[in-house]
Amino acid sequence: MVDQTNKDERYKARQQKVKDEVDARVEAAQEEKGLFLIITGNGKGKTTSGFGTIARAVGHGQKCGVGQFIKGTWDCGERNLLESHGVNFAVMATGFTWETQNKEADTAAAQETWAECKKMLADSSYDVVLLDELTYMVTYGYIELDEVIAAISNRPAMQSVVVTGRGAHRSLVELADTVSEVRNVKHAFESGIKARKGIDW
Numbered sequence: 001m002v003d004q005t006n007k008d009e010r011y012k013a014r015q016q017k018v019k020d021e022v023d024a025r026v027e028a029a030q031e032e033k034g035l036f037l038i039i040t041g042n043g044k045g046k047t048t049s050g051f052g053t054i055a056r057a058v059g060h061g062q063k064c065g066v067g068q069f070i071k072g073t074w075d076c077g078e079r080n081l082l083e084s085h086g087v088n089f090a091v092m093a094t095g096f097t098w099e100t101q102n103k104e105a106d107t108a109a110a111q112e113t114w115a116e117c118k119k120m121l122a123d124s125s126y127d128v129v130l131l132d133e134l135t136y137m138v139t140y141g142y143i144e145l146d147e148v149i150a151a152i153s154n155r156p157a158m159q160s161v162v163v164t165g166r167g168a169h170r171s172l173v174e175l176a177d178t179v180s181e182v183r184n185v186k187h188a189f190e191s192g193i194k195a196r197k198g199i200d201w
Helices: 001-030 044-057 077-085 103-121 134-139 144-151 170-175
Strands: 036-040 066-067 090-091 127-133 160-164 178-181
Touching: 001 077, 036 044, 036 103, 036 170, 044 066, 044 077, 044 127, 044 144, 044 160, 077 090, 090 103, 103 127, 103 144, 134 144, 134 160
Parallel strands: 036 160, 036 178, 066 090, 066 127, 127 160
Antiparallel strands: none
């Protein structure tokens, strides 16, 4: 019984130390501003995470907008749900670039979608803007990196932005407040399993 009491006391002391450290960090983090988040990496879940952030914000009554690049030619469960809750979508709607194989048309479609996204990024009524798969547009040269940096840097002070996609440019990573990398450990598609509605789109 004495040993158990000692263990309980040591456990309590450890947890109190953790609490004190967390409380101190919370107390030190007092700056309020909109955040710039990047979700990158080769694993599945980047878009899912981005839309999860939008769903969370909508749940708090915030106004949100979404720019969707690349994935735009098929039914989108997130769009089906979120548009009915007032989320504004700008969709490139050309599908994957390896399917279109038309750089001029893809560039024009990307620019058209980006023009709508820039309007959202300049509008202080938007609390959160998701730029889904934007990293590819920068990599392919469809949208200029400097233009993306300028639009994100000059957005309203309390607006948050989420960018998703593989291979986020280092300049965007440096600019971001939070960067998460999704690592691919295993994917059903690699085993020949077909993409599933409600899970993959």
